[in-house]
Amino acid sequence: MIRVVIAEDQQMLRGAFASLLKFESDIEVVAEAPDGNQAWEAIRRHRPDVCVLDIEMPLVSGLELAERIRNAGMPCKIVIVTTFARPGYLQKSIDAQVDAYLLKDEPIDFLIESIRRVMNGERVISTDLAAALFMKEENPLSEREAEMLRLTKKGMSTDEISKALFLTKGTVRNYLSSAIQKLEAESRQQAVNIADEKGWL
Template sequence: MRLVIAEDQGMLRGALAQLLEMEDDIEVIGQTGNGRDAVELIKKQTPDLLIADIEMPGMTGLEVAEEIKRSCSSCKVVIVTTFARPGYLERAMKAGASGYILKDEPINNLIAHLRLINNGGRFISPELATAFYFAKENPLTEREQDVLRQAYSGCGTQQIADHFHLTRGTVRNYLSTAIQKMDAHSRQEAAKKAKDNGWI
């Protein structure tokens, strides 16, 4: 199988590539630490599989998975993460990811999962599946998530309004509703709670 690795920690990316290259049936044809570059690599190299971290500059692993689904690429996406956030798993599944695996899995297990996925299977680390099963449902609408995501990045009301071409009043209403739903006292607290659950 031909694969691309997208992981912003250079040492981890290099070590993973070396270990995978030791397998006779695996060829690492591209590596990057940037999500946007990962999308370009996939267009150029047409790999069978992408191993992607969630937290990356350019685009997150989840955004890359969503872009690959939109482009109808045959490349299968495997999210490898340290985060057991139910909202992240939900987004990954909606984006068509074939695997969602914890980074602390032994390398032999990871390789076995990659082979399974390459052959048409799917795999979710059991701890992640359990966290998802017992998680609360996301109460936020898509627009509330968008607005909280901007607030989490430090944007003020006017900046958020300009970004989404909304009025300040509309943005304040979205923020107010989101704060109530998150049982928070401020937009920052609401954004942090949403982030901790993987909803933004």
């Protein structure tokens, strides 16, 4: 029996995944979670064979959760599901050693088949996502510049970022200005949107 934890913040989709998987005689859904923190607790408690993780969840993202699972040395297989065919996200998933990376608009049979395939040691990537790998762009941002954009995305002002990171406001503005220039954006918010779209934040 393949024991599965499903983490997905959209209740209807999470329920649909669970209901359809329960029809399979060799798959048991042992827990469902609406956010990354509850998913982590469920994974620690149930020690599933496979974790099906939404890439964008409240509190802890699917990618952060994948890294946590790997850092904890847990042997469970990781299946990331996403609506986004972003090369940056796919690269991060590969770096996090996930076992499958699937688009949510794939047929449910593909998810079921993928769960069985990763249990057999295979790696599965949706065809459309595999094509995205070859369109991968190099991230031009330094880690500091990306950090500034991440904090801007959270709604923090220059003043708040400077206090949080113990940097002068001028230094913060310089990093943001550099990021805006590299991304050929017209504002810091546009730079955030571009970097986020490409999976660089």
